[in-house]
Amino acid sequence: MRRAPSGWTRAIGIAVIGFLAGACAPRRELGAPLDGLTREQRARFVAGRQEFQRVFTPATGLGPLFNADSCAECHESPVAGGAGDEVEVHVAALDPASGFCDPLVERGGPVIQQAVTPALKTALGIDSEPVPAAATARADRSSPDILGFGLLDAVSDSAIEALADPDDRNGDGVSGRPNRFFDGRLGRFGRKALVPTLREFNAGAFVIEQGITNPEAPTEETIGGDPIPAGVDPVAEPEITAEALALTDDFVRFSAPPAPQPLRGPAKQGRSIFVQIGCQQCHVPSLRTGDSPVKALRHRTVRAYTDLLLHDMGPDLADICLGAASPSEFRTEPLMGSGSATSFLHDGRAETLEEAVRLHGGEASGSRSRFEALPAKQREAVLEFLRSL
């Protein structure tokens, strides 16, 4: 007679099956929608992706100044909403006496468009918007992956403020603080965390990146402060409808963050070292979303590895001021998606994750030094962990 399996045997069997099921479970595809969306929200995600990939021409409103002819031209790799290799130019002027940061709006700033339509080239003979002479600094900005940003939008202001330590009262050498938009609201989007909401970021991006006016950003950019010559931009404002803007916004909002790889071996060890050397002081492993009308965004944990705060990154990385951000202050870059990125830091100057870590300065100097002091095997473990995100 066969003996019935003992409790231990059964437990081990269940554990093995559970492990295999977990290991073999398909990871969420990059560029997929969030889990838990309603059927209608998924339909808007799909329709929004088409708007995101829509290519504009001068006849449909493109320009007359622009950086790209579609959202997906820059946010393209490896899927729509991913990163891009385009680098754009931002400017500002810092008054050292008063500390006032002028985004040079009346001179065409802060975003300087790198392309013009044929009609504008014919009218003014320019190939790009001129950099204003008043600029005291110029910044290059790479195109980040924006997958999962709807979750960052749903994090409450108070959750971000709770992470701030502007006067470094805990004495750890790290002193994050929030940036604020020009009306005083807490900012979180953009490399300097200027923009308060994803919706505003998207509506503004249509104009500054594509020259596409919309109901929430209804006026064209100037050309270095001068108005657009008559007849150059024949499409009436706004150049897209509120629904087209809302669909594009929904695509970005409902996109799922890149799914991290299961942690094993060196990557698992790397996560522990990442914490030990203090990287998590700014690259906070997870944030919790607050209330949201979208159930899939409400009270969720987002493993973004950011605190959405400004930190001083030292003089070598410094470029422009923006809002309350000084030239050397940048928002902690979310590390989710690092595994599929091909360039790093705000201007894409680092070609590898290791180079990016080694370029950290300012408040991150301590963590960088501790990273550099690690044995090679442990440094590689940290990088393996970052590549798993």
Next chain:
Amino acid sequence: MSRHARTAFRVAIAFAAFLAVAAQARTVTGVTSGTDAAQTIGAVKAVDADVRRISVITGCGHALRVMVFHAGTECRIEVGGVGASLASLRRGQIVAVWHREDAQRHLAERIETLAVPNVERQR
């Protein structure tokens, strides 16, 4: 009370409630100026007290814009809740401007400095 009278009474109550809510919403729009003036919140870019002009940075995302207001002598200005002159406003200060439009200009009726971060997030 007949059935029709009860229905009419309920409709009247609902309509009165609607009017009350609508009136409240209008008060919020008009805010403290007590008028239908539009409100713009932004950071002071420049003040030219000689020509009674103030420029304010505002915008949507990174699509920033500068709005220029004419602040005539009748424009009420408060800094930190206290009456002040136009010249006392400083670059970078966050202000709420209640304004009307005429054919050529935005006419400021009232300007108040705002204490950051006491501004609610707008979605």
